[in-house]
Amino acid sequence: MKLGKDYIMHSELALPYLETPEDHIIKTLETLQTKFGLKKDSKQKLIDLGSGDGRVVIYAGLNYGILSIGYEINPDLVKEALEHKELLKKEKKYKNKYLRKIKIKRGDLFTLNLKNYDFIYIYSLPTMQSFLHHVFKTAKSEAIFISYKYPLDQFETYLKLEYKIKHQTDNQENYSYFYRMMEKKL
Numbered sequence: 001m002k003l004g005k006d007y008i009m010h011s012e013l014a015l016p017y018l019e020t021p022e023d024h025i026i027k028t029l030e031t032l033q034t035k036f037g038l039k040k041d042s043k044q045k046l047i048d049l050g051s052g053d054g055r056v057v058i059y060a061g062l063n064y065g066i067l068s069i070g071y072e073i074n075p076d077l078v079k080e081a082l083e084h085k086e087l088l089k090k091e092k093k094y095k096n097k098y099l100r101k102i103k104i105k106r107g108d109l110f111t112l113n114l115k116n117y118d119f120i121y122i123y124s125l126p127t128m129q130s131f132l133h134h135v136f137k138t139a140k141s142e143a144i145f146i147s148y149k150y151p152l153d154q155f156e157t158y159l160k161l162e163y164k165i166k167h168q169t170d171n172q173e174n175y176s177y178f179y180r181m182m183e184k185k186l
């Protein structure tokens with residue numbers, strides 16, 4: 001699908017680029033492993049909705065060997081993420097089999113179907129959450145949503161808050177919130 005300039009600009013205003021700090025990503029993935037069944041080198045899949053410079057999916061793919069897909073609307077950030085991946089290819093310690101698990105795609109998160117994903121990462125703003133229902137509702141039962149910094153307060157009818165972790169950086173406190181998609185009623 002072709003994304004118009006106005007649409008991209010509007011998306012970036014509604015949800016600007018802000019990055020999850022590296023140490024918060026590490027702790028979040030550790031929590032997924034210890035509490036939510038993330039298994040290294042398994043067939044599980046993770047997606048980052050609005051993946052910025054790709055840091056979450058690059059970390060997940062390299063360190064956990066699961067298929068990790070980032071969707072990002074901003075072409076410059078997609079380029080940056082792909083360049084980062086290319087650089088990693090030159091470092092011998094990163095095996096190609098792990099790099100192949102990292103996919104960065106240019107696209108609009110509002111058009112996605114999440115049915116194939118076990119772990120769904122999002123760093124969004126409370127102001128845009130009400131527009132996410134049609135996307136979130138496509139996730140399978142038991143899928144785990146991870147929301148960085150802001151709780152997903154408007155989704156209680158189908159997302160159950162199971163856990164949260166506190167990140168402390170200098171004087172700042174942030175949380176990652178872990179939700180489980182409830183059983184779907186037929």
Ligand SMILES: C[S@@+](CC[C@H](N)C(=O)[O-])C[C@H]1O[C@@H](n2cnc3c(N)ncnc32)[C@H](O)[C@@H]1O
Nearest residue numbers: 011015017018019020050051052073108109123
């Ligand atoms: C707060 S940043 C989070 C970046 C990354 N996930 C992280 O945690 O480091 C949100 C990202 O979503 C992207 N974005 C905004 N609207 C989008 C849309 N409609 N589709 C895909 N990405 C979008 C922005 O360009 C930005 O990079």
